[in-house]
Amino acid sequence: MTGGIPVCCNINEFEKFAISALGEDVADYYQGGATSESTLNNNRKAYENLKLRPRVMRDVSNRDSSLTVLGKTYRSPVGISPTAMQKLAHCEGEIATARAAGAMDAIMILSLMSTVSLEEVRAHNPSTTLWMQMYIFKERDITLDMIRRAEKAGFSAIVLTMDTAVFGSRYRDIKNQFAMPPYLSLGNFRHMEQHHVDLKCLTGISDYINTQFDDSVNWNDVSWLVKSTKLPVICKGILTGEDANLCLEVGAQGIIVSNHGGRQLDQTPATIEALPEVVQAVGDSIEVYIDGGIRYGTDVFKAVGLGAKYVFIGRASLWGLAHSGSNGVAKVLQILHFEFDQTLALCGCTCADDITREMIVHRTYYEDILKKYLSSKSTRRKSAKSQSKVHLAVLRVSKSPEKHRSKTRKLRK
Numbered sequence: 001m002t003g004g005i006p007v008c009c010n011i012n013e014f015e016k017f018a019i020s021a022l023g024e025d026v027a028d029y030y031q032g033g034a035t036s037e038s039t040l041n042n043n044r045k046a047y048e049n050l051k052l053r054p055r056v057m058r059d060v061s062n063r064d065s066s067l068t069v070l071g072k073t074y075r076s077p078v079g080i081s082p083t084a085m086q087k088l089a090h091c092e093g094e095i096a097t098a099r100a101a102g103a104m105d106a107i108m109i110l111s112l113m114s115t116v117s118l119e120e121v122r123a124h125n126p127s128t129t130l131w132m133q134m135y136i137f138k139e140r141d142i143t144l145d146m147i148r149r150a151e152k153a154g155f156s157a158i159v160l161t162m163d164t165a166v167f168g169s170r171y172r173d174i175k176n177q178f179a180m181p182p183y184l185s186l187g188n189f190r191h192m193e194q195h196h197v198d199l200k201c202l203t204g205i206s207d208y209i210n211t212q213f214d215d216s217v218n219w220n221d222v223s224w225l226v227k228s229t230k231l232p233v234i235c236k237g238i239l240t241g242e243d244a245n246l247c248l249e250v251g252a253q254g255i256i257v258s259n260h261g262g263r264q265l266d267q268t269p270a271t272i273e274a275l276p277e278v279v280q281a282v283g284d285s286i287e288v289y290i291d292g293g294i295r296y297g298t299d300v301f302k303a304v305g306l307g308a309k310y311v312f313i314g315r316a317s318l319w320g321l322a323h324s325g326s327n328g329v330a331k332v333l334q335i336l337h338f339e340f341d342q343t344l345a346l347c348g349c350t351c352a353d354d355i356t357r358e359m360i361v362h363r364t365y366y367e368d369i370l371k372k373y374l375s376s377k378s379t380r381r382k383s384a385k386s387q388s389k390v391h392l393a394v395l396r397v398s399k400s401p402e403k404h405r406s407k408t409r410k411l412r413k
């Protein structure tokens, strides 16, 4: 315990603490997903379904766990995805998250729906790499104005969220009648009265999104957005190869494979399941990143091994923020960084480029081997006599391993 706050060693402990410390409606808003929450749960399950095939004895003394994104190298292999209304978790909100990202050398994507304005977040964190998340509003001027403000404030990319044509059904929020509390406001919209009144209604957030966001948006609008800024545009919410190719066509510079943390369309694949299709579709023509369900350094390893150039966390950073503000977020990033480095070492890798496909297999790989092995005719246990002959041969390891192997093969026959 430090000052009554428990020390947390992993992301699950941060989550447990945050859930117990936050009000039930906020905890549900942060933790919950859409509809049956199947996608939400699958985002985690799919990582558990992937197993590591580590290589050993490969001199891993000189390791580098940094990753390079759009030509810039970051010490932290994990960045922060946009999450709305961070003052619900901590009084400093997005300012604290950005401070942690800066300290750990991680990218932070600021939600357009932040409780601190983009200018304030920047002013408090002049050296953090900040990307600005964007929606396309019915009133295009709102989007354009936000882009200009982000450019002026020195943000280095625009992240267009593409999976929010309409708002997902989050039954926990409906049951809780979740709305933004009256003491908070959306920092970027402070001068626009309408954007506050709407959010304080009982069905506030979903009504707001369904009335303000344009559900007629299409790839022409993405193309328009790409042309309307000098900043690189990153498309967030891509789950198919077809859409990944369209991102390329409209001139985007990055893709975030994301299902919005299971909060929008339910029954989509886990993001780690969708990643290979996207990577295969676009090859090296555009950088592909991922978020959704990342809680361990082994998850980062698996994502990078399957082709992600960088990895983002949403809820995990909120759990850190709720625990101890900026220090908590920094600690969460530190844990994931440490665990990723440890996974590299224990898998026989010194850097991300050393991770090979053979090191990551689906759980069924071992199930299939086991099934074949068990059903093969040669699985009958050898007689005690022939077993001990094999054992003796192993002990008498000859100088030539090949000679030794053929000897034991003969003995096994």
Ligand SMILES: Cc1cc2nc3c(=O)[nH]c(=O)nc-3n(C[C@H](O)[C@H](O)[C@H](O)COP(=O)(O)O)c2cc1C
Pocket: 029, 030, 031, 043, 081, 082, 083, 084, 111, 112, 113, 133, 161, 236, 258, 259, 260, 261, 262, 263, 291, 292, 293, 294, 312, 313, 314, 315, 316
């Ligand atoms: C509380 C909460 C708020 C979110 N707000 C936004 C947002 O404002 N814009 C956006 O593009 N995505 C938003 N997301 C989705 C995240 O950016 C991200 O895709 C997702 O959280 C990743 O999954 P993870 O939480 O399992 O890491 C939000 C997610 C959560 C949990």
Ligand SMILES: CCCCCCC(=O)C(=O)O
Pocket: 084, 113, 180, 199, 205, 208, 260, 263
């Ligand atoms: C105040 C508007 C909330 C925007 C929705 C944030 C979001 O994307 C989420 O998943 O929640």
